[in-house]
Amino acid sequence: MKCNQTLRRTLTLAAIPTALAVALAGCGGSPAEAVAQDARGGVVPAATPPSVALAMSETEMVDQLALSLQACSYDGSPVTVDANGMGGNPPTDCRDMVARIMNFTGLPQNFHVVEANVPNAAALIVLGPDKLPRRVIAFNKNFMDEVRRATGNNDWAPVSIMAHEIGHHLSGHTITPGGSQPPIELEADKFSGFVLYKMGAQLVDAQKAMVTLVPEGDGPTHPGRGKRVAAIEDGWKQACLQQGGTRCSSGVAPPIAQNQSPVVVAPASSAGPITSLPTPAHPATAGVTPDTVAVSAPAPGGVRDVLPAVSASATPSKFSRFVYDETGMVEPVVRAKVEKAMFDHAQAHGVEIVTLVVDDLDGLDANAYAQAMLRQLRVGKLDVGNGVVLVYAPKVQQAGLAMGPGVALATTMVGSADVEEATRDMRRVLSTIAFSCKHGCRGGASEMFFGRSDRFRRDTDNFDWTIPYQSYGQAWTTFKSAWDTAMQRGVASDPNSDPTRGKIVRMQGTVLRLNPPTGDKAAWVSTVRLRQGFLPLQVQVAEGHKVVLYVDPNTQGLMPGGALAQGRRYAFITRVDNFTWNTKDTQSLDVLSYDQLD
Structure with a gap:
């Protein structure tokens, strides 16, 4: 089941904001099968990226983007997406359905809803008018x-189909052009x-479309x-247990109780065409254009939360609450306050x-348990x-924490990441709570559980999670x-004025070597990064340049595709560490995912 890929060859970079840039990660279709349309509408093979040159022309950049244009339907059957046919308000019933689903997720909406000529519904990413990706x-x-x-009314x-597509966006799945992603x-x-x-x-109703x-x-x-x-049954039963269900194996859901309904904290907004998506006021909110903002209510009175058992083989599923x-x-009053604060932070800053x-910790230490829950x-x-757990x-x-590779890197860059200090502080909190809550937490005493999470909230309110560069060459x-330009003006190069420093880049490349040795001039490896536990990779990018990427030791365990392998080609999401003007120097970037x- 391959996905058709289309792009008008006559597009220029100025026109790309209205074009489909990247689509659902689970779609098939290899770059060799990518197609483009010429000015007469004829289908011609899309050009492959230049193998050596880094200074690409507009046409070459358009062709490179064309390799990643694709979309898939719910069942994986081929879809042709016409970028020019996207935009405008979808039918009211579709928008209402999305708002209704989002009310039960407990999460901010990070996508826009539009009408397009697709078989049913598809999760996509498009470039907005500011050339930043927008989830759609x-x-x-x-x-x-x-x-x-088709399903007998x-x-x-x-x-269920729409919840599936929403799940892709809320989980951050739509990141990869092509490839097999079951x-x-x-x-x-x-x-x-x-x-x-x-x-x-x-x-049976949740499974009807699939069946x-x-x-x-x-x-x-x-x-x-x-x-x-x-998988649908697994998720259905997990929700049943979390809601305090006692007949989760029966397949029968109870009526929605009033106190189980989500707490809506902001009304839905109207959607507009792709070309009119607003530029966010803060760069960290780019791509977040919420139509509905809702916070899940706590479990019904007297019912405690039930977390899934730790299992390396379990299929992850997006969380539904921040506590x-x-x-x-x-x-309850503390929980509601924290839920609201963390929801607002996720909405505003990502x-x-x-x-x-x-x-209990399922036999693990607290840090390992946190890492397992970060994935599950x-x-x-x-x-x-x-993400942070x-x-x-x-x-x-015991107390512990785990950070996603993006947060771990960003907090290190600003000097606020010290896991050992944080866990010591969290253990001190436990000692205090053990005394203060000996006969039950009252008077806001349980708020002590959230001092460190509030510290993370304050420390991460200026990070930029947009992906402004769609290729290494760009x-x-x-x-x-x-x-x-700086050299022509006779001005010393200032790292603080580097437009790419610390920015996120979507790129493709082949792993030449895992853990190359230090002292190799062809792949200079930072001994500081090695001491920090990072795995270095020598990678040849699509443009032909050889670079070194650094992978956080915990990242590979989070990835659906498993561990990295030498000789394999990957799509990477990276953050720029250091670029130099000399192409013979080792350029280095940090891997986020x-x-x-192939």
Whole structure:
């Protein structure tokens, strides 16, 4: 099941903001199969990126972007997306359905909703008028009626499809052009089942679209029906347990109780065409154009949260609240205050900070447990790694934390990352709480659990999570142009004026060597980074340049595709560490995420 890819060859860089830039990561279609349209509308092979030159022309950059233009339908069947046909308000029933689903996620909406000529619905990324990526869900205007008709007038079927697409965006999945990504399809399926239980769907209804529309056999990009139906059931039952359900194996969802309904804190806003998406006031909010803002209410009175058991083989599923309390120690008023603060922070600045107060650590130490939950709850967006999990285990007096690679790197850059100091502080809090809450937390005493999460909130309010550069060549030529201009003016190069310093870059490359030795002039490796535990990679990028990438030791465990392998080609999301004007020097970047392309 391959995805068709289209782009008008006559596009210039100025026109790209209205064009589809990157689409659903789980879609198939290799770069060799990419196509473009010439000015007469004829289909011609898309040009491959230049193998050596870094100073690409506009035409070459357009062709390189064309390699990543694709979109897939819910069942993985081919989709042709016409960039010129996207935009405008989707049907009211589609917008209402999205708002309804988002009300039960407990998370800020990070995508826009538009109408497009797609078979049903698709999760996409487009470039906005400021040339920054915008997350989009595109609807066919007849989507609701067509899905209902295909599933015997089942009203839950289109909702489950839309929840699946929303799950991709909330998890940060739509990052990779091409490649086979069955694991993230199962993540989105599990999320769909999770949300539909909370909305009141019976299990059979949550699975109806999958059973009806998806083929049984595995495809190159999407798993077969049986695996996906099982993932929906897994998510449905997890939500049932979290909501205090006692008959989770029955497949029967209880009516939605009043105190289980989400707390809506802001009304929905209207959507506009792609070309009119507003430029965010703060760079960290780029790509976040919420239509509905909602915060999940805590579990019903007397019911404690239930977290999934730690399992390296478990399919992750996006979390639904910023505070999980298995102990019952967190006072409702404190919980509501923290939920609101962390929701607002995620909406405004992109960083997701989740605090867990747990009964036990499943046999792990607190830091390892936090790292496991960072993956299983998909805290932070997968593409840029902007999540934090803090864990308190009062019964065993242990505390720990885990940061996504993006947050870990960013806090290190500003000198605020000290995990050992943070965990010592958290353990001191546990000692104080053990005394103050000996007979139950009252008078706001449980607020002590959230001092460190509030510190992370304050320390991460200026980080930029946009991806301004869509290729290594685009980033390096931007740097080189600024450097050349400074030299022509006789001004010393100032790292603080480097337009690429600390910026995020989407790039492709082949791993030449894992952990190259120090002292190699062809791949200079920082001994400081080695002492910090980073894994260096020598990578040949699509433009032919050889660079060194540094991977946080915990990053590989978060990636759906598993560990990196020598000789494989990947799509990387990186943050620029250091560029130099000399192409013979080793350019270095830090890896935030990656996906295998072939």
